[in-house]
Amino acid sequence: MTIEIPGPKARAILERGIPLFHNGLRYSQEIEEASRRGFRAAGQVMVGRAKGDYIWDVDDNKFIDFQNGWATNPIGNAHPEIIEAVHQAHLKYGFHYDHPLRYELAEKLAQIMPNKALPRFSYEISGTEAAEAAIYMAMCYKRRRHIITFGSSYHGNSIATKVASGSNPHFKKYLEGWVGGTICAPYPYSDHIPADMNQQQYTEYCLWYLDNHIPNCIASRDNIAAIIVEPGLAEGGNWIPDKSFLQGIRAICDKNDWLMIADEVLTGLGRTGKMWAVEHYDVVPDILVVGKNLSGGIEACAGVAARDEILGNNPDYSASSTFAGTPAGCAAGLKMLEIYERDDVLAHATKLSQIAKEIMTPWQSKYEIVRQVRMSGLLLGVSFQCPESKKDDENWWYSRAVRSEMLKNGVWAICNREENIRMYPALNMAEKTFREGLEIMEKSIALIEREGQSVGNSPAWPTGDAGF
Template sequence: MNATERSIAAAEAHGAHNYHPLPVVVATAEGAWMTDVEGRRYLDMLAGYSALNFGHGNRRLLDAAKAQLERVTLTSRAFHHDRYAEFCTELAALCGKDMVLPMNTGAEAIETAVKTARKWGYRVKGVPDGRAKIIVADNNFHGRTTTIVSFSTDPEARADYGPYTPGFEIVPYGDLAALEAAVDENTVAVLLEPIQGEAGVLVPPPGYLSGVRRLTAERNVLFVADEIQSALGRTGSTFACEHEDVVPDVYVLGKALGGGVVPVSAVVADRDVLGVFRPGEHGSTFGGNPLACAVALEVIAILKTGEYQERATRLGEHLHHELGLLVGTGAVEAVRGRGLWAGVDIAPSLGTAREVSERLMERGVLVKDTHGSTIRIAPPLVISKEDLDWGLERLRAVLAG
């Protein structure tokens, strides 16, 4: 066996089979490129599900991490540390909010948002104890904890994990009338992805997000935007909600906030929402640690320049133009997305999206399939137009058979 085969065999023998990765074993990476253990190079067109918006080995982020590694990496929140206040201040300012509650993973941040909404509902809105309801959308993906999969409509994510957590109502994504009908006096929040990533990069109809904002404001309900995958430059703006000039009550952030260096997530809201917490009511050993804060501060500084938002807009227009030319050719049934983010529905005659992903891998391009027939394209925002075109050329070749 070669090095790739040995590594995959060991992983399958000793690692739980909760993922089905492509048969490539990455050893190094830089920018938009990865190199495997055999020395083969691949164009990364997935970017760690948008965790690597600023590319592999981003020098600014690595320098920030290295400098902090030499000082202090963890205190726990039992003590103050000198990066925490600056991180909270800068992230709150980026979001236009008052307060930040830092966590580690996206799922932790969603769990925190759920707890925030319920506590706000009881302490501020006056919902009777145990009656708080949160409305979510079908085809959502907010994480994989027990509570989160309780309101998933994906059988693979949900099956065999019951009994399920109550308190959630599922409505069709993009259907404002259905959402309005579901809101009642016990509704404390509407939790939505501005663009549904795992579902295949589904963009809601124009006016939907602004309609959600209007409805929730009128009915005294929190609008919680899961921007874990869609924020921080991916769609051509800092937040995907900006495309409809919407500011939610609560932002849930993660993935790119840690720059692909460390896991960093956060719930960001105004004081009248996050101010419901008191000491001891919620926490995390690693949440808001010095290393995470140092890296996230550099991410925020990078975003302040607007460079990556502009790149995602400009290159995204090119990406969607080129992908749009494939629709109707018999190879691609539909293309969706915004900025440097696209879902491409593959015609069944060409095989599954997994098979297309494997053929692309053989040609040096890495993407990932979802829901059987869709491949997701989300390269690091540092990708050059030349490299993007190189990847698209290989996609066209694979689709041509």
């Protein structure tokens, strides 16, 4: 039996949002536009409860959770030990800014930073704030105006991080006047690389652009503070860079006296099977941005780690906000790191990643609609394409159709941009559940490949980008 998304209870709750939330006044219009484009059900999941590897929606449908609170529940949903640690911190401290846990967590983080080279930490609440703080930290330290960022990147939703992100032009609408010192360079991995270039040539071109085009044509070499890069382009579609790209960036930063900022908000703390994604590349950044997993999936906590002198002697820099480094947030981070160590969570994630490789890699040759399968640890991405015989269909239809089919069969994944499905299973997901989720995904791919659009369009709901 397939699941109806949204079910009656979820639909009733979503309807309550129409007078309350963004774009409510456009609701019918968007539904109509979505159906006209042939959208399959957007499938907004209204979570009723969550536990371990699963969530249940308010209609009591059960899903294997590959969505993971946008990659924010590293050891599964509602982990009882983290909830208990957070509860105890609430009981003991309530809310105050200065408390011992913020020191304790900063000490722990200093120990696990790449090469132990980033011993100083500045707390923030969200990944957005932390990425923004990292950029400002670099500018103040270098006393320079420009920052280099990448196309298809995502660093957050504040004005500064929207400007720094390259994810899509609509995202920065009306902010053209705020671009200021941000220079957006091409990122060599995406669905769209220039015709007649192979991946290696394009990567070399992108490095050339950083080291030659920008300083010769856009901003002077000695007025560039830093390059901010995601060592795994997460929101942009789970793309995994080659070693040559990140090592090339490190070398260019060293040569030009620029800082390298790694935004590890999504890739950090084990998502790629190592504590930090940069460790796959033997690269140590000067500044590293942390968020998401640091919350342990329970209580917001984020921040910026930096080399000793960058944060230790930077009088122009100031950031942070009232709720940065709360007792509860730090307690969540501390308990999560304790469990990582106790249960060897990264080893388990690496094992699951190996299973994913064995199961998913063959999809590229087995299914015409699968363009590429990518993974780094449990950062899993699949790009879809229209089969040769049906060139009039759009590639994005296939990713959304597969994601929708998965949902109907009890697996929740993300498909919110371009032609990709992204998945972020918990790092400690049970092997059986993980295999079951991938099996359902493969069946969904096979069905959409076989039946194409004749699978039929479910009513579009609730529209828009379709598919959180």
